[in-house]
Amino acid sequence: MVIQSSSNKIVGKRTDGTPLCRCIICGRLTDWDFELGDEPLCTPCWDIIVVAEEDRKAAAAQKTWYKANKDKAAAAQKTWYEANKDKVAAAQQAVRVESERPGRRAMEILRAMYDQGSVVFTNKDNTGPTKPDPGTKNIGWFYSANGTTEFYLNPTAAYQAIVEFAARSGDPFTIKPEALWKDLKRMGYTDCEEGRSTKVQKVFGHNKRLISLKAGRL
Ligand SMILES: [Zn+2]
Numbered sequence: 219m220v221i222q223s224s225s226n227k228i229v230g231k232r233t234d235g236t237p238l239c240r241c242i243i244c245g246r247l248t249d250w251d252f253e254l255g256d257e258p259l260c261t262p263c264w265d266i267i268v269v270a271e272e273d274r275k276a277a278a279a280q281k282t283w284y285k286a287n288k289d290k291a292a293a294a295q296k297t298w299y300e301a302n303k304d305k306v307a308a309a310q311q312a313v314r315v316e317s318e319r320p321g322r323r324a325m326e327i328l329r330a331m332y333d334q335g336s337v338v339f340t341n342k343d344n345t346g347p348t349k350p351d352p353g354t355k356n357i358g359w360f361y362s363a364n365g366t367t368e369f370y371l372n373p374t375a376a377y378q379a380i381v382e383f384a385a386r387s388g389d390p391f392t393i394k395p396e397a398l399w400k401d402l403k404r405m406g407y408t409d410c411e412e413g414r415s416t417k418v419q420k421v422f423g424h425n426k427r428l429i430s431l432k433a434g435r436l
Pocket of ligand 1: 241243245259263
């Protein structure tokens, strides 16, 4: 009976005699089984319309279950939290420590100063220092090659700039320089010689022990 009422939707036949219909969405020729309904759909349109509808139903069922079992769900959540309290606290502490570590804060300050133009770096291949613009501090050297740039901090000048910036912001930077450079090393931000937080670089024709930021860190 269904086939009878839908036979007018058959617009052609395959060479083997299989009937073909037009997809009601995109008009593509497609096989169609009228047991599935009266409106022919090609496979891609079927996937979009029917599968999306099933997803929507599944989500609705989940929501209904959750609504009906709110207390059970909350109790399960609480039980899990009680059993994993230490793990949760440790994870929270790890996030705190990471965001408070001196190396991270120092790098944020350095980037802010660099972006503002309040600190500058000199080309390490220059023959000597140039006087920076007023209001600008020269805190080290840079070296560009193959599209990347490395920055070498003059430890004394860079540390002083960091401390002054932090003081002006009202949140003093109280970490000693050695601890800061060690933290940058631990964070993997610097190239260092064995057992040191510094690396010798040739600048202005002389070897100096500098904090050598890896390319892309500033
Ligand atoms: Zn279609």
